[in-house]
Amino acid sequence: MADLSTNFLGIKSPNPFWLASAPPTDRYVNVTRAFKAGWGGVVWKTLGEDPPVVNVSGPRYGAIHGADRRLIGLNNIELITDRPLAINLQEIKQVKREFPDRAMVVSIMVPCEEKSWAHILPMIEETGADGIELNFGCPHGMSERGMGSAVGQVPEYIEMVARWCKHYTRMPVIVKLTPNITDIRRPARAAKAGGADAVSLINTINSVMGVDLDRMCPSPHVDGKGTHGGYCGPAVKPIALSMVSEIARDAETQGLPISAIGGITTWRDAAEFIAMGAGTVQVCTAAMTYGFKIVEEMITGLKSWMDAKGYASLDEFRGRAVGNTTDWQYLNLNYVVKARIDQDLCIKCGRCHIVCEDTSHQAIWPIVDGVRKFVVNDAECVGCNLCADVCPVEGCITMEHQTEGTDPRTGLRYDRPYANWTTHPNNPASTVKIAAE
Amino acid sequence: MAYASDGIASHRLPPDDYVRNFADLTPPLSRHEATVAADRCYFCYDAPCAQACPTHIDIPLFIRQITTANPHGAAETILGANIMGGMCARVCPVEQLCEEACVREHAEGKPVQIGLLQRYATDTLMAEREGQPFVRQPDTGKRIAVVGAGPAGLSCAHRLAMLGHGVTVFDAKPKAGGLNEYGIATYKTTNDFAQREVDFILSIGGISVETGKALGRDVTLTQLQADYDAVFLGMGLAGFNSLSGMPEFAQVTDAVPFIEELRQASDKATVPVGRKVVVIGGGMTAIDAAVQAKKLGAEEVTIAYRRGPEHMKASQFEQDLAKTSGVTIRHWAVPKSFDGTDGRLTTVLFDHAPPGLNGPPETVAIQADMVLAAIGQSLFDEPLGRTVALSGGRIVVDAERRTSHTGVWAGGDCVFGGQDLTVAAVEDGKQAALSIDRFLRGAQALPQAAE
Ligand SMILES: Cc1cc2nc3c(=O)[nH]c(=O)nc-3n(C[C@H](O)[C@H](O)[C@H](O)COP(=O)(O)OP(=O)(O)OC[C@H]3O[C@@H](n4cnc5c(N)ncnc54)[C@H](O)[C@@H]3O)c2cc1C
Ligand SMILES: Cc1cc2nc3c(=O)[nH]c(=O)nc-3n(C[C@H](O)[C@H](O)[C@H](O)COP(=O)(O)O)c2cc1C
Ligand code: SF4
Ligand code: SF4
Numbered sequence: 001m002a003d004l005s006t007n008f009l010g011i012k013s014p015n016p017f018w019l020a021s022a023p024p025t026d027r028y029v030n031v032t033r034a035f036k037a038g039w040g041g042v043v044w045k046t047l048g049e050d051p052p053v054v055n056v057s058g059p060r061y062g063a064i065h066g067a068d069r070r071l072i073g074l075n076n077i078e079l080i081t082d083r084p085l086a087i088n089l090q091e092i093k094q095v096k097r098e099f100p101d102r103a104m105v106v107s108i109m110v111p112c113e114e115k116s117w118a119h120i121l122p123m124i125e126e127t128g129a130d131g132i133e134l135n136f137g138c139p140h141g142m143s144e145r146g147m148g149s150a151v152g153q154v155p156e157y158i159e160m161v162a163r164w165c166k167h168y169t170r171m172p173v174i175v176k177l178t179p180n181i182t183d184i185r186r187p188a189r190a191a192k193a194g195g196a197d198a199v200s201l202i203n204t205i206n207s208v209m210g211v212d213l214d215r216m217c218p219s220p221h222v223d224g225k226g227t228h229g230g231y232c233g234p235a236v237k238p239i240a241l242s243m244v245s246e247i248a249r250d251a252e253t254q255g256l257p258i259s260a261i262g263g264i265t266t267w268r269d270a271a272e273f274i275a276m277g278a279g280t281v282q283v284c285t286a287a288m289t290y291g292f293k294i295v296e297e298m299i300t301g302l303k304s305w306m307d308a309k310g311y312a313s314l315d316e317f318r319g320r321a322v323g324n325t326t327d328w329q330y331l332n333l334n335y336v337v338k339a340r341i342d343q344d345l346c347i348k349c350g351r352c353h354i355v356c357e358d359t360s361h362q363a364i365w366p367i368v369d370g371v372r373k374f375v376v377n378d379a380e381c382v383g384c385n386l387c388a389d390v391c392p393v394e395g396c397i398t399m400e401h402q403t404e405g406t407d408p409r410t411g412l413r414y415d416r417p418y419a420n421w422t423t424h425p426n427n428p429a430s431t432v433k434i435a436a437e
Numbered sequence: 438m439a440y441a442s443d444g445i446a447s448h449r450l451p452p453d454d455y456v457r458n459f460a461d462l463t464p465p466l467s468r469h470e471a472t473v474a475a476d477r478c479y480f481c482y483d484a485p486c487a488q489a490c491p492t493h494i495d496i497p498l499f500i501r502q503i504t505t506a507n508p509h510g511a512a513e514t515i516l517g518a519n520i521m522g523g524m525c526a527r528v529c530p531v532e533q534l535c536e537e538a539c540v541r542e543h544a545e546g547k548p549v550q551i552g553l554l555q556r557y558a559t560d561t562l563m564a565e566r567e568g569q570p571f572v573r574q575p576d577t578g579k580r581i582a583v584v585g586a587g588p589a590g591l592s593c594a595h596r597l598a599m600l601g602h603g604v605t606v607f608d609a610k611p612k613a614g615g616l617n618e619y620g621i622a623t624y625k626t627t628n629d630f631a632q633r634e635v636d637f638i639l640s641i642g643g644i645s646v647e648t649g650k651a652l653g654r655d656v657t658l659t660q661l662q663a664d665y666d667a668v669f670l671g672m673g674l675a676g677f678n679s680l681s682g683m684p685e686f687a688q689v690t691d692a693v694p695f696i697e698e699l700r701q702a703s704d705k706a707t708v709p710v711g712r713k714v715v716v717i718g719g720g721m722t723a724i725d726a727a728v729q730a731k732k733l734g735a736e737e738v739t740i741a742y743r744r745g746p747e748h749m750k751a752s753q754f755e756q757d758l759a760k761t762s763g764v765t766i767r768h769w770a771v772p773k774s775f776d777g778t779d780g781r782l783t784t785v786l787f788d789h790a791p792p793g794l795n796g797p798p799e800t801v802a803i804q805a806d807m808v809l810a811a812i813g814q815s816l817f818d819e820p821l822g823r824t825v826a827l828s829g830g831r832i833v834v835d836a837e838r839r840t841s842h843t844g845v846w847a848g849g850d851c852v853f854g855g856q857d858l859t860v861a862a863v864e865d866g867k868q869a870a871l872s873i874d875r876f877l878r879g880a881q882a883l884p885q886a887a888e
Binding site for chain 1: 469472473475476479480481482483484485504540541543544
């Protein structure tokens with residue numbers, strides 16, 4: 001049976017599933033319920049200085065739904081904890097005492113002044129918490145006050161605050177990054193330079209969920225006005241995965257532990273992030289959509305997959321996908337695939353044809369021998385995958401690797417060896433030119 | 438109380454049962470149900486469902502309009518191709534038309550619920566918007582006479598009015614709607630939908646309806662041709678085929694008038710029905726008569742059909758509906774005679790000759806105190822006075838629905854080679870209107886297409 005236990009910066013947890021700093025980790029009742037449900041750890045809802053912030057009393061959340069109201073994306077304008085610091089600290093202490101085997105990380109956001117950090121860190125250490133996470137992420141509200149993403153967008157500030165934290169506490173320091181930045185490697189490098197033990201990402205993405213076309217204001221609205229909020233949930237997973245992969249494979253930050261966050265909803269999402277190098281995964285929206293019980297699916301799902309693959313521990317597959325993540329310029333330009341339609345599975349909806357005809361390469365015939373039949377024309381197919389992406393039948397269209405013969409589209413042989421853009425004759429910057437066959 | 442007495446009687450059931458029995462057969466979709474059902478559509482290229490629709494409604498488009506919370510737009514898409522989209526959504530045998538062709542029917546045996554989605558869109562439009570989405574083109578000054586206010590006639594009239602022509606519709610009955618009003622099963626068109634739809638169609642303007650005016654009795658074809666620029670015949674089938682050579686009993690009647698009485702009764706409890714009913718026939722009318730007899734409280738209802746299940750004109754869905762409603766269907770039963778005492782019917786005798794039976798047919802006796810004949814209707818052609826060519830007792834038309842008589846078009850059940858469906862009648866009316874319009878505008882007449 002696969003072992004899910006995790007040791008992240010010396011912080012141990014029975015499984016890699018942590019609840020991200022957010023409403024699910026806001027208070028004693030929530031967190032104890034979560035631990036009883038099986039969560040491996042929590043990052044406590046971000047603490048700030050007293051007096052506590054106040055939240056709006058209008059709607060804080062907005063959502064994007066699928067046809068059957070499946071929640072695809074969530075956005076929020078909630079601020080950090082709105083409860084007094086002392087109450088939070090006392091509850092953190094109590095939970096840690098009751099659940100010593102679970103990870104207890106405390107998220108913090110205080111002003112960018114050394115004395116603020118020097119003041120709060122000993123108080124947190126006193127609770128017995130396992131580590132701290134610096135919230136440099138919130139894109140709304142707090143950023144207007146010079147905190148959250150306003151810090152996270154300036155690598156120099158990240159480095160400076162990380163350094164203060166390392167100075168004032170013995171606890172491991174995790175820097176939580178904002179995705180609202182052009183190049184995620186820059187803040188990660190800064191965190192590392194400041195001495196941070198790990199990064200966690202992503203926090204929420206700046207977003208406006210929609211426009212109320214009757215009121216002519218963003219939706220949801222607070223008394224007729226709306227503001228941008230942080231986007232999260234299944235929709236953001238690909239963005240988070242890309243950012244995690246950037247940090248995992250960056251020469252400067254390689255090996256820096258990562259706690260991955262963003263759209264993790266199932267065991268498979270978690271496995272993907274771990275394969276991309278994550279030490280633990282954090283979940284917020286999935287819990288806010290379905291409740292804490294979903295962790296049971298995540299734990300059992302990850303275990304059965306690992307058992308089927310013969311992985312005894314998470315370390316056995318952690319980071320295995322990082323080496324295969326590369327730049328476009330290194331992709332093999334001589335690797336040729338052609339779409340293949342399984343006529344037994346095809347239900348003749350014609351979507352592959354019309355998308356290829358209207359928007360791609362006119363490579364799928366809709367009628368063959370006078371009957372409705374969808375067949376790929378190899379002479380036009382560039383192997384783009386669009387048809388397979390839109391086909392409603394799973395496995396009906398596959399991209400078949402061509403190894404023998406000649407591509408009727410290009411007239412080039414299929415079995416040419418690996419060659420990439422750096423050496424391509426069309427690349428003005430390439431030094432070594434390999435002539436086209 | 439007539440609950441279990443023999444003979445033909447009304448009030449066989451407690452009053453509440455009638456309300457339940459004649460309620461909507463398939464209740465409409467809610468907004469959320471419609472959104473979920475619509476999401477199953479793949480928006481097929483050159484969609485097979487739309488090809489299978491006799492009126493060629495752009496089904497993937499209207500379904501997509503539902504998914505984007507635009508039911509009015511969806512309804513316009515539907516009604517632009519089929520002005521009776523509301524009724525068709527209720528009565529079309531979709532399992533033989535669009536839903537049969539849906540790729541998801543082939544893939545999973547579960548088609549997109551096209552009929553119910555169409556109903557959702559059209560009901561929503563009619564409930565939320567006054568009038569209709571179509572406006573008339575400038576008046577052409579041309580006048581067309583339409584005979585019959587059924588689906589064919591009303592569809593033709595509506596399209597002509599849209600195109601700017603003036604239309605007078607003559608119908609022998611007191612109400613417009615044809616079989617929508619007098620024939621379709623009660624549980625398929627509840628809440629007086631037929632009349633609401635007639636009002637909706639007529640709201641375009643430019644159409645006057647003269648009910649109680651029969652061709653042959655109150656007007657003649659010659660007269661109409663003299664007074665109008667063109668004539669459209671959509672007179673349906675006013676005659677019934679009879680069970681010839683059988684003893685006569687008062688308890689043996691035609692199914693269509695029985696259904697008509699039921700449709701017109703404001704209190705269904707007042708409609709008399711037998712305790713043991715035999716319906717003779719194998720089409721939609723037979724099924725409707727049998728199911729409704731059962732719903733009126735008949736204890737035993739049997740459909741006797743002279744051939745096998747695969748030969749029945751009623752669709753599988755309809756046959757299943759009969760069975761689940763408690764109707765027994767007997768195949769290979771050819772009516773032979775009636776028996777009774779003191780003029781009261783007691784028994785129907787059949788020759789039962791299933792395929793593979795050696796020797797002469799067996800005689801089967803089924804007890805009955807009421808027999809409904811649903812063995813087909815026929816064109817009552819007297820009013821036409823040999824002006825138009827007939828085939829198989831019905832009017833011959835070309836692809837444009839032109840009869841052999843210049844200036845006279847025809848469509849719906851009264852023409853030869855049709856499908857005898859509401860939706861087919863609507864298409865005939867629409868195509869005839871387009872042809873009449875071309876004719877009146879002096880466009881070059883298209884070559885007569887072979888059908
Ligand atoms: C019991 C029954 C159930 C049916 N159920 C379905 C169903 O579920 N789904 C489906 O698709 N189809 C069904 N049909 C078939 C469908 O009703 C017809 O195909 C459709 O109504 C044909 O339309 P129409 O306009 O040609 O004729 P009709 O609807 O018959 O209309 C003809 C009109 O012409 C009028 N008329 C006739 N003679 C004259 C005259 N001499 N002068 C003036 N007016 C005249 C009549 O009063 C009538 O109003 C059913 C038919 C019956 C009988
Ligand atoms: C309502 C809400 C409040 C949040 N509050 C915080 C917070 O106080 N501190 C923080 O670091 N992140 C906060 N987040 C961000 C989450 O911790 C997490 O990074 C983000 O939601 C992405 O993960 P997900 O896709 O699993 O939700 C919040 C998210 C939500 C939805
Ligand atoms: S999209 Fe898939 S199912 Fe549809 S026609 Fe193409 S191959 Fe067939
Ligand atoms: S065939 Fe079915 S899935 Fe395709 S467009 Fe029509 S309703 Fe939609």
